[in-house]
Amino acid sequence: xxxxxxxxxxxxxxxxxxxxxxxxxxxxxxxxxxxxxxxxxxxxxxxxxxxxxxxxxxxxxxxxxxxxxxxxxxxxxxxxxxxxxxxxxxxxxxxxxxxxxxxxxxxxxxxxxxxxxxxxxxxxxxxxxxxxxxxxxxxxxxxxxxxxxxxxxxxxxxxxxxxxxxxxxxxxxxxxxxxxxxxxxxxxxxxxxxxxxxxxxxxxxxxxxxxxxxx
Numbered sequence: 001x002x003x004x005x006x007x008x009x010x011x012x013x014x015x016x017x018x019x020x021x022x023x024x025x026x027x028x029x030x031x032x033x034x035x036x037x038x039x040x041x042x043x044x045x046x047x048x049x050x051x052x053x054x055x056x057x058x059x060x061x062x063x064x065x066x067x068x069x070x071x072x073x074x075x076x077x078x079x080x081x082x083x084x085x086x087x088x089x090x091x092x093x094x095x096x097x098x099x100x101x102x103x104x105x106x107x108x109x110x111x112x113x114x115x116x117x118x119x120x121x122x123x124x125x126x127x128x129x130x131x132x133x134x135x136x137x138x139x140x141x142x143x144x145x146x147x148x149x150x151x152x153x154x155x156x157x158x159x160x161x162x163x164x165x166x167x168x169x170x171x172x173x174x175x176x177x178x179x180x181x182x183x184x185x186x187x188x189x190x191x192x193x194x195x196x197x198x199x200x201x202x203x204x205x206x207x208x209x210x211x212x213x214x215x
Contacts (some may be wrong), residue, residue, distance in 0.1 A: 001107040001133045001154070002059040003099045005091075006083070007039055007088055007115050009065035021027035031212050039204025041117040044082065045056055058129065059108055064097045091161045096161035109133070110159050111152040116189045119201040124182035125150075137176040141168040143146055143186045150185065151176065 041061070048058035062081040083097040100111045111129060132138040132152040137160070140150040148167040153159040162170035172178065189195050201209065 002057050002105070003129050003132075003152070004105055004108050004110050005048075005061045006064050006094060006097050006101070006110065006112040007041060007044060007061065008094060008112070009041075009063050009078060009115050010090075011066075015064050025127050028214060032207075032214070033116075035210040036118045037042045037115045038206040040115050041080070042118055042204060042206075043117065044113065047125040050213070051171060053079035058126070059105070062097065062101065064093050066182060075166065088165050094163070098153070098161075102155075106114040107155050109116050109152060109154045109157075111150060111162075112149075112161055114151070114163070114188050117149060117150075117185065117187065118189060118195075118203040118207040119184045119187050119198040120204075121182060121184040124185040127181050129184055131179050131181075135177045135179070137174070138179045139168065139171040139176045139180045140185055142188050147188065149188050150181070152179075163186040190203040 006150055015206070041063070044058070044061045048061055060081055062083050064083050065085050072089070083100060084093075086096045086203070093126040094112050098112065101108070101110050105127050111132065113125070123165055128140055128150060129152065133154070136154050136157050138150075138152045141147065142149050146166055146168055148163060148171055151159060151161055151163070151171060160176075162174060168178075184201055187194070187198050187201060195211075198207075
């Protein structure tokens with residue numbers, strides 16, 4: 001099965017307010033958020049290029065927002081697409097983007113992944129999507145077990161995103177099945193403590209470089 005992967009990108013100046021404890025200056029906070037977003041998108045693009053024959057295949061990665069994080073190759077030079085943010089909130093924007101992709105690629109599944117996974121291993125994403133091919137709808141819970149890092153829907157199924165507080169419970173209640181996944185795919189970053197745990201796992205070069213500046 002082919003997958004179309006959505007990654008919502010929020011403006012770094014207003015994203016991750018609970019992460020302010022990891023930085024001293026507002027400008028540093030925005031740069032740290034951008035670094036985390038960039039590493040997440042790059043890991044997704046790497047997963048697309050390394051999916052092996054017979055495994056789940058990511059046919060395209062799409063940013064939901066105004067622009068991709070800076071520091072990545074320009075659109076058109078990578079397999080990165082851009083879909084508009086509807087301006088009506090995260091879940092409404094994901095529903096609209098998922099519907100657009102399903103209309104354009106009716107034979108493909110659609111997945112949505114959060115943009116704050118700086119320790120993500122490409123193989124972990126491919127493994128989770130391979131497991132998702134067996135499910136009508138699936139989700140990956142975060143390390144705390146309360147949030148959601150990935151939501152999937154096979155071709156012909158609505159994505160029905162319920163991201164936000166206690167989203168794992170809401171996705172489960174909506175009929176999605178939990179997917180067992182590697183810790184790197186479950187380690188999202190909301191706080192300074194989350195970031196420290198990701199550093200122990202090993203983060204991408206953008207986040208590592210930014211954290212080194214903050215020490």
